Amino acid sequence: MAPDRRKMIVEAATKSFSLFGYKATTMDQVAKLANVGKGTIYTFFKNKEELFEEIISSLVKEMIVEAEAVLQPDLPFTENVHRALYRLLEFRSQHHLMIKLVQEEAEMGTLTVSEMLQHVENEIIAYLQQKMETAIAKGALPAINTEITSFLLLKMYIALVSDWERNHEPLSSDQIAEIMKVFLLKGLPR
Amino acid sequence: MAPDRRKMIVEAATKSFSLFGYKATTMDQVAKLANVGKGTIYTFFKNKEELFEEIISSLVKEMIVEAEAVLQPDLPFTENVHRALYRLLEFRSQHHLMIKLVQEEAEMGTLTVSEMLQHVENEIIAYLQQKMETAIAKGALPAINTEITSFLLLKMYIALVSDWERNHEPLSSDQIAEIMKVFLLKGLPR
DNA sequence: AATTGACTAAAAAACTAAATTAGTCAAAAC
DNA sequence: GTTTTGACTAATTTAGTTTTTTAGTCAATT
Numbered sequence: 001m002a003p004d005r006r007k008m009i010v011e012a013a014t015k016s017f018s019l020f021g022y023k024a025t026t027m028d029q030v031a032k033l034a035n036v037g038k039g040t041i042y043t044f045f046k047n048k049e050e051l052f053e054e055i056i057s058s059l060v061k062e063m064i065v066e067a068e069a070v071l072q073p074d075l076p077f078t079e080n081v082h083r084a085l086y087r088l089l090e091f092r093s094q095h096h097l098m099i100k101l102v103q104e105e106a107e108m109g110t111l112t113v114s115e116m117l118q119h120v121e122n123e124i125i126a127y128l129q130q131k132m133e134t135a136i137a138k139g140a141l142p143a144i145n146t147e148i149t150s151f152l153l154l155k156m157y158i159a160l161v162s163d164w165e166r167n168h169e170p171l172s173s174d175q176i177a178e179i180m181k182v183f184l185l186k187g188l189p190r
Numbered sequence: 191m192a193p194d195r196r197k198m199i200v201e202a203a204t205k206s207f208s209l210f211g212y213k214a215t216t217m218d219q220v221a222k223l224a225n226v227g228k229g230t231i232y233t234f235f236k237n238k239e240e241l242f243e244e245i246i247s248s249l250v251k252e253m254i255v256e257a258e259a260v261l262q263p264d265l266p267f268t269e270n271v272h273r274a275l276y277r278l279l280e281f282r283s284q285h286h287l288m289i290k291l292v293q294e295e296a297e298m299g300t301l302t303v304s305e306m307l308q309h310v311e312n313e314i315i316a317y318l319q320q321k322m323e324t325a326i327a328k329g330a331l332p333a334i335n336t337e338i339t340s341f342l343l344l345k346m347y348i349a350l351v352s353d354w355e356r357n358h359e360p361l362s363s364d365q366i367a368e369i370m371k372v373f374l375l376k377g378l379p380r
Numbered sequence: 381a382a383t384t385g386a387c388t389a390a391a392a393a394a395c396t397a398a399a400t401t402a403g404t405c406a407a408a409a410c
Numbered sequence: 411g412t413t414t415t416g417a418c419t420a421a422t423t424t425a426g427t428t429t430t431t432t433a434g435t436c437a438a439t440t
Contacts, residue, residue, distance in 0.1 A: 216431080218431095391431080
């Protein structure tokens with residue numbers, strides 16, 4: 001059984017990015033961790049950034065799977081939006097690689113990392129947008145601008161889950177659901 | 191008429207902070223611009239940061255005046271929320287000092303500047319919260335958590351006014367009002 | 381009593397030498 | 411013939427040092 005070198009490289013890089021971040025991970029280190037010569041990495045990936053891209057791409061797929069897993073077709077659309085977004089942000093705060101990348105962006109401002117996190121955000125918005133369009137087609141939602149609305153919904157959840165924590169006690173999933181209910185269901189005025 | 195040295199110092203510092211930012215403004219420069227000896231600055235302000243604090247404090251007062259000016263007591267509360275928040279973010283994107291400070295935070299991450307911008311944000315939230323409590327007392331709003339709701343409303347406007355611009359064409363005041371109407375008035379589901 | 385600017389200690393910038401690193405490629409291994 | 415390799419290089423980053431700048435002070439001046 002010939003070892004799958006490509007897979008070993010991706011696994012080694014994922015481990016190292018999670019542990020030390022993107023910048024602090026050297027290609028020599030990845031090669032050693034993967035038990036391959038450094039040159040081998042470059043037969044599969046054009047450069048360090050492409051290797052990173054492949055890993056982030058898997059991460060996004062993993063996140064979509066996580067979101068899909070909490071959806072329940074019989075629940076109202078807004079309830080499923082809450083379940084999916086809360087799960088995605090929970091994932092972001094639990095997944096080793098995501099934690100490290102968010103930290104690296106905040107502390108060092110590594111450009112490649114910022115771009116990659118922006119990409120993840122865009123993918124989540126696109127996913128949400130697609131779900132929203134299906135719901136509109138089914139008549140479960142009014143015909144709103146799905147791109148802006150998806151964008152805004154994600155920003156609201158980031159505000160309630162991440163930003164709020166910077167100066168206050170974290171909000172529970174139920175508390176967030178309660179706040180969002182005011183906006184999504186009833187509207188603000190009495 | 192003896193020149194009002196205190197006022198000259200504050201004006202010189204405001205001008206220099208607006209033009210060069212907080213970090214790049216030296217106390218020697220402020221003294222020269224204000225036509226006073228450097229020591230004079232320290233008879234009015236304990237240090238550079240306290241001088242900055244006084245200027246930011248005026249800025250916040252100026253912003254509140256701007257917000258008050260667009261309120262119309264006969265309009266519904268949500269309409270006034272939109273008017274006030276849009277005006278405040280418009281102010282932020284037009285006022286020289288604010289533009290420079292936001293830029294300095296993004297590009298250099300000056301700690302004192304971050305703290306000061308956070309303070310401005312907290313003041314806006316407190317202002318909004320107070321308005322909201324009055325509205326609840328009058329029965330114009332349901333009894334919601336005013337701190338979280340104010341926080342979230344501001345974050346929504348920042349998302350629509352500032353964050354959206356990073357990757358898209360800016361949204362007009364009317365477009366933003368239209369989006370917010372979905373959330374504030376009708377709620378999302380059909 | 382108020383103002384000043386030369387002065388100082390501390391911080392930041394500029395500079396340099398040394399070390400590290402992404403990516404290459406001729407040779408080795410299959 | 412194809413894949414794998416690690417010594418090699420040019421470019422970047424880091425670490426250490428010197429120089430410059432700056433916030434804040436205070437004795438002299440107004």
